[in-house]
Amino acid sequence: MAQQNFDVVIAGGAAIGSSAAYFLSADAGFKGRIAVVELDPGYQFSATALSAASIRHQFSNAENIRMSLFGTQFLREFATRMAVDGSAPDPAFHEGGYLFLATDQGLATLQQNQVLQSSLGADIALLSGAQLRARFPWLKVDDLAAGALGLSGEGWLDAYAMMQGMRRKAIAQGVQYIKARVTALRESAGRVVEVVLDDGRALACGAVINAAGTGAAALSAPLGIELPVRARKRSVFYVQCPEALPGCPMVIDPSGAYFRPEGQGFIMGIAPPPDQDPDATDFEVQHALFDEILWPVLAARVPAFEALRCQRSWAGHYDMNLFDQNLIIGLHPSVGNLYFANGLSGHGMQQAPAIGRALSELITTGRYQTLDLSRLGWQRILADQPVFEVNVV
Ligand SMILES: Cc1cc2nc3c(=O)[nH]c(=O)nc-3n(C[C@H](O)[C@H](O)[C@H](O)COP(=O)(O)OP(=O)(O)OC[C@H]3O[C@@H](n4cnc5c(N)ncnc54)[C@H](O)[C@@H]3O)c2cc1C
Missing domain, CATH: 3.50.50.60 (FAD/NAD(P)-binding domain)
Structure with missing residues (x-):
């Protein structure tokens, strides 16, 4: 050998x-x-x-x-x-921010996290329901207590x-x-x-x-x-929406669903319920998750998503630390x-x-x-x- x-x-x-x-x-x-x-x-x-x-x-x-x-x-x-x-690939880093949303139930945790994050140098602002409504008029905020928005440094890339x-x-x-x-x-x-x-x-x-x-x-x-550490499947859906969502960051809904801009559309996803999250062995997309959970949740949060069209999707495996x-x-x-x-x-x-x-x-x-x-x-x-x-x- x-x-x-x-x-x-x-x-x-x-x-x-x-x-x-x-x-x-x-x-x-x-x-x-x-x-x-x-x-x-x-x-x-x-x-x-x-x-x-x-x-x-x-x-x-x-x-x-x-x-x-x-x-x-x-x-x-x-x-x-x-x-x-003299040259490097372009990671296309776009500092579009994250917006974590909280209901009354999650408010104390959101506030506590923001204090810690800010103390370490992260640029995170707490926004009230009224401030969220003014900044993101396309977002339904009636059930929300607050949101934490990354003003710089957070975003997405290639x-x-x-x-x-x-x-x-x-x-x-x-x-x-x-x-x-x-x-x-x-x-x-x-x-x-x-x-x-x-x-x-x-x-x-x-x-x-x-x-x-x-x-x-x-x-x-x-x-x-x-x-x-075990493989856990996570599906990502690329959708197009007939309306623009100006200033849209990566939004994390209190349900755990997320969406953010990608090219001319958006990507979105959500973890499956814990009792439907076995060791992953294949890369089949979880379409039922989109139809039954993700889309209804996000259409309630962003009414413009009622009319979205899913154009493509993929699944990958998290290396999940179960501990x-x-x-x-x-x-x-x-x-x-x-x-x-x-x-x-x-x-x-x-x-x-x-x-x-x-x-x-x-x-x-x-x-x-x-x-x-x-x-x-x-x-x-x-x-x-x-x-x-x-x-x-
Ligand atoms: C759908 C999805 C969305 C995600 N979103 C984000 C996000 O928004 N932000 C973020 O920070 N992270 C995100 N992650 C997590 C992130 O992608 C991973 O944590 C990270 O890429 C892990 O990198 P890695 O190099 O450890 O693993 P991997 O990228 O999986 O690489 C492991 C490599 O090891 C190789 N390998 C395995 N076994 C062997 C072997 N026996 N011999 C030789 N080679 C081997 C594989 O071929 C593979 O290339 C996401 C993951 C998924 C699946």
């Missing part, structure tokens, strides 16, 4: 894998060889390529807010950071272009991308010593990053590590050189830059330098102390 040596092997080369590859190869403190093993260079079924590609600072937990604030900074600096031979920019830059910095499936992580004396590929190769490694998204749990299970819907990052205590960055539960594209930077710091210096993510490590899982995120969309 052919063997090659790398200091770091990254399993999975989409947003998280490519971000880790970019930051590590850009780090002056890291001199090693990096390989990214990606089974599908077309990224057809990756969550990154199928995502709703939006970024918000409106989380309930400080680490998530800070990671996404860095995501915004990264996007604003994208053209300079990602330039190769997630595929962002990922390709990081991948391209990583390659320019010497990272080797390998088209193959990782079939096994071979362990000896509490360390992964080889990454086994389906083309017969075995890559000797100093460290491994598991960035395999919904494939991550299967990779670590044979090592006796139970990653509480507390948050990132699991860092080393597992039982394997000394296996790093994880999984369970992003629907907000990983925007946090990929912060996660790649964090992994690079951990590998290069043994600790977080810029943003302490230790609360999101394995310890909380093993100690059964969840760090919940309230704002999971």
Whole structure:
């Protein structure tokens, strides 16, 4: 069997894998060889390529807010950071804002979150029902107590272009991308010593990053590590509406339904009810969800949506952390050189830059330098102390 040596092997080369590859190869403190093993260079079924590609600072937990604030900074600096031979892909970042809506029931949480978000530097304004009506006359606000609107820094982008920019830059910095499936992580004396590929190769490694998204749990299970991450299907619908909705941000309805502008129309979606949300195995769109739940809910919120037409749709898989819907990052205590960055539960594209930077710091210096993510490590899982995120969309 052919063997090659790398200091770091990254399993999975989409947003998280490519971000880790970019930051590590850009780090002056890291001199090693990096390989990214990606089974599908077309990224057809990756969550990154199928995502709703939006970024918000409106989380309930400080680490998530800070990671996404860095995501915004990264996007604003994208053209300079990602330039190769003087050019970079355009991530088409549009700072259109998020609008989280709350009824009386959700008001206290909305207010509490806004205080935390603002204290960390997010530009979020609380709007009363009357202010919402004045600013968004196309929105029904009768049942609402307030809304929290991102005035800058939040919005949407081309997630595929962002990922390709990081991948391209990583390659320019010497990272080797390998088209193959990782079939096994071979362990000896509490360390992964080889990454086994389906083309017969075995890559000797100093460290491994598991960035395999919904494939991550299967990779670590044979090592006796139970990653509480499962695939959950989420469908996205592209619709056209005969009326314009001036100033429309990404709107999060109290029901959990969302919509935002996309091209000449809008994209929208909602999570299925929890009892109808099994492990996802296919990519069939949940049309009944649109007809029976999503459309009625959103037509009640935006009367112009009564006349919308669904023109296309797709489904992707969230890598859902069933334990507390948050990132699991860092080393597992039982394997000394296996790093994880999984369970992003629907907000990983925007946090990929912060996660790649964090992994690079951990590998290069043994600790977080810029943003302490230790609360999101394995310890909380093993100690059964969840760090919940309230704002999971
Ligand atoms: C419908 C939908 C909407 C979303 N909307 C948003 C949003 O608006 N904002 C946001 O921030 N996030 C959003 N997300 C979540 C976000 O897309 C993900 O959290 C993020 O893309 C995860 O990146 P990743 O690199 O970990 O995983 P992925 O993008 O899934 O990549 C994992 C990669 O690993 C590869 N792989 C898997 N197993 C192996 C193996 N054994 N060997 C080699 N390669 C392997 C796969 O081919 C894949 O390319 C959404 C997700 C979905 C599905």
